[in-house]
Amino acid sequence: MTRYELTRSVLVRRLLTSRWPQLGVQLLLLSGLILVILAGLLGSPVGNRNFAIVMVWIAWWGALMLVAVPLFGRLWCSVCPLPLPGEWLQRGAVLGPRGRGLGLQRRWPRIFRSLWLQNGAFVFVALFSLPVLTQPRLTAVLLAGLVLLAIAVSLVYERRAFCRYLCPVGGFIGLYAQAAPVEVRVRDADLCASHKIKTCYTGSAAGYGCPWQVYPGSLATNTYCGTCMECLRTCPHDNVVVNLRPAGADLSVGRGRGLDEAFKVFLLLGSGLAYAAVLLGPWSAPRAAAAAVGSTSWLVYAAGFLLFVVVLVPGLLALAVRLGLHLSRARSSVTHALRALSPAFVPLGLAAWMAFSLSFVLANLSYVPPVLSDPLNLGWNTLGTAAMAWSPYGAGLFPWLPIAVLSAGLAWTSRRAREIAGELGGGVRLALPVWIVAFVLTIGLLWTLVG
């Protein structure tokens, strides 16, 4: 596949390897995070008037899902403010390596070196998401809790164990970053093999060893690379580069995926569908139940949500794969074929989340200017936009824009499923049930979004 090396430009390489631009953005976002937490705790309890709710769940979420992840992959992780205090304490520095930091620098327990904890964290947060999405205090508590957890983990374990193994948003971004048209990779793998010291992993005076615990020489997907650019700084041969590439270049069978990764694909696809149905669907009862945490109706909702995202969607796809294997008589176990075919569902999952996000982000984007003018609800009007009335943006684009996005995702998923089924030796017969399930899930989502 053709790639264009962005870091061939001296200016781009300097911009990416210099710590100052990254630190500038990080400090800006950390200030924003502090403001969000303060606004969540002290500001208006009305979500649409509160800086925390509007900036996190409308502005940030919209920018992340509709722009950052599809176009730039894990770029957000390189500037995310949540792990910064913990990382600075762990390193004992804000910029380059110097002296000793705090903490025990233990290795993350081998038993937890997978995505299972992250999958669990995502499901846990998802169960409480409606109150968190709508109540400023809960948003503030969640974000402050994540910062504190990241500090605690950074003080016990080495590098960015929190981001790599626990952060529920990081897992989400990592999965869909595979579809992005940018990547950090090595230019010449043989050069890495002959380089004995592996400063990209161990670190040097120029930078830290990979915080994400990845050896860039064997980096094959964007899933675990946080695009922090440390390896660009530490490689003495300038062998680590940032490429522009065909979108979705990671989504092929030859990448060796674990069941944890496959499960994440199905979990997030199911969650996207469930969120759309609960939050945007025509039924008010599930919404009310999702908001009433602790009540009997919430328990029923939680059980239904878990059943759908943990059992039904993965089970349906497993059944489709089993049927496909039976029809095609391909020599593969169901588990292996399911793992291999899982990346095919990444585009549909991403499209589902984008369609869901489009449907509520644009409609609520006009809440942003007022809270920017008066972030703490103190009666300020710093930008002159405090009294701006609500008005849905892009109303004329609905429902065709979400339909177009979903159709594109479905086309991409169908293509990948066909290619992977071919590589597994199953051909069209293996792909057919998978296409049917993808089509049915898409129609289900269209029905909830379009009505």
Add this chain to the structure above:
Amino acid sequence: MSPSGPGRRYLALGLPVLLGTAVLALPAPRPTAPPRARTIRIEARSFEYLPAGVSVGRGDLVTLELVALDVVHGAHIDGYGVELTADPGQTARTTFVADRPGIYRIRCSVPCGPLHPFMSGTLRVDPSDTLLRAAVLALLAVAAGVFLAARPKAVTAPRPARTARS
């Protein structure tokens, strides 16, 4: 002889795009009933509209009555730009001609509580074929994906080396 290489790609991309455009551009079916005046009453309470979905015919002169049962609620109809606000216990009215068939979201336009952003309903202007057209587009998308797929190469190795997990 079937097309191959770039020709196949262009065909696989171009044909669905062409057909998709045709699906979107096809004229809507004619209404089965003549236009008439209708009054639709929607009750708004606790982040829901009752009924959640209302249907009218194309060309109908629609009088929409919004009744707020608990706090102040609003109703904004996407695509029509219709907007009205009702105080608690009061009824607000507006009249418009439903001249465009399709399914349109009704959104609460007045912050009414925590679940306000998700308070919505639908206005269906018949004959609406939005979902049908969307389903045809989805079928075309599957076909495009299948034809765009690269020619398969058999791979038998079950688990190649993965990203380092130290």
